[in-house]
Amino acid sequence: MTNGTEGSDEIGGTDGLETAVDGMDDIAQRRDELAARVRAHAGEIARELAVLQGGDYGQETFDTDAGSWTLKYDAGDVQYLRFDPKSGAETYVVSSKQPPEPEPLETAMTDYGAFVAAYNEYVRSFDGLLEDVPDEFPEIESTAELVAERDRIVERIREVGNAMASELYRYEGDYGTYATTVSGTRWELKWDEGAVSYLRVGGSDGTYLISQYSPPSAPEVRRLADDVGAFVDAFNEHVRGLEADLSQVSLGEDG
Known part of the structure; x- marks a missing residue:
C-alpha cells in the first residue's frame, strides 16, 4: 500500500513541467515585419492620394471581390488601412494603435494585392481627364x-x-x-x-x-x-x- 505522497507523484508527475513551451516571438516578429512593410507601401498610396486630391488629409475606399479597403491619410502619411471582408470582422491592417493579430492580418493580406490593383484602376480612371481643358485665357484688363x-x-x-x-x-x-x-x-x-x-x-x-x-x-x-x-x-x-x-x-x- 502506498502512502499519500507516493500516490500524489503517480497522479501528477513532473513530465509536463519539463516540456518546452513554444514561444510566440517568431510569430510576433514576422507579424511586425509584415505590418511595417504594409505601412510603408500603403504610405506611398497615401502620398499619391494626397497629391491627387490636393489636400493634406482625407480617405478613400476601394472595393475588391473579397471586401473593401479604406485608407485614411493625414499630411501625406497613412493614418490607418482597414479591411472590411464580406464576411467576418474588420481588420486594421495599419493602425496608429496596436498591430493586428497574426491570423486576421494573414487573412487580410491574401486580398492586399487586389486592393492595390483597385487603387491603380482608380488612378487610371483619371487618364485624359484634363486633356480638353483650356490652358490659355483672355487677357486681363489693367486697373x-x-x-x-x-x-x-x-x-x-x-x-x-x-x-x-x-x-x-x-x-x-x-x-x-x-x-x-x-x-x-x-x-x-x-x-x-x-x-x-x-x-x-x-x-x-x-x-x-x-x-x-x-x-x-x-x-x-x-x-x-x-x-x-x-x-x-x-x-x-x-x-x-x-x-x-x-x-x-x-x-x-x-x-
Whole structure:
C-alpha cells in the first residue's frame, strides 16, 4: 500500500513541467515585419492620394471581390488601412494603435494585392481627364489707370480735409471731430494736431474717404465725390457761424 505522497507523484508527475513551451516571438516578429512593410507601401498610396486630391488629409475606399479597403491619410502619411471582408470582422491592417493579430492580418493580406490593383484602376480612371481643358485665357484688363485716377481724387480730398483740420485745430484744439449731414448722410471728419485722421461717410459702418489705411474703392469715390463740395460748404457755414457768435461778444465799454 502506498502512502499519500507516493500516490500524489503517480497522479501528477513532473513530465509536463519539463516540456518546452513554444514561444510566440517568431510569430510576433514576422507579424511586425509584415505590418511595417504594409505601412510603408500603403504610405506611398497615401502620398499619391494626397497629391491627387490636393489636400493634406482625407480617405478613400476601394472595393475588391473579397471586401473593401479604406485608407485614411493625414499630411501625406497613412493614418490607418482597414479591411472590411464580406464576411467576418474588420481588420486594421495599419493602425496608429496596436498591430493586428497574426491570423486576421494573414487573412487580410491574401486580398492586399487586389486592393492595390483597385487603387491603380482608380488612378487610371483619371487618364485624359484634363486633356480638353483650356490652358490659355483672355487677357486681363489693367486697373492701373483707374487706380491712379482714384488715388488722385482721394489725394485732392485729403488736401481739403487737411485744410479743414488745420482750421479746426487752430480754433478747437489738438484733436476732435466735426460732423454734419450732407444729402441725408452723416459726414464726419476727425483731426489730430492740424492733420485729418479720417473722413467717414455714413456713420460707424460707413465709407472712409480718407483714412490711415487703404483707400476706398473707385465706385465709392465715384458715389461720394460729388458731395465733397457740399461738405466743404457746410463746414464754411459752420465757420461763419462761429465768427458771427464771436462778433456778439462784448468786453464792455472803454473806461
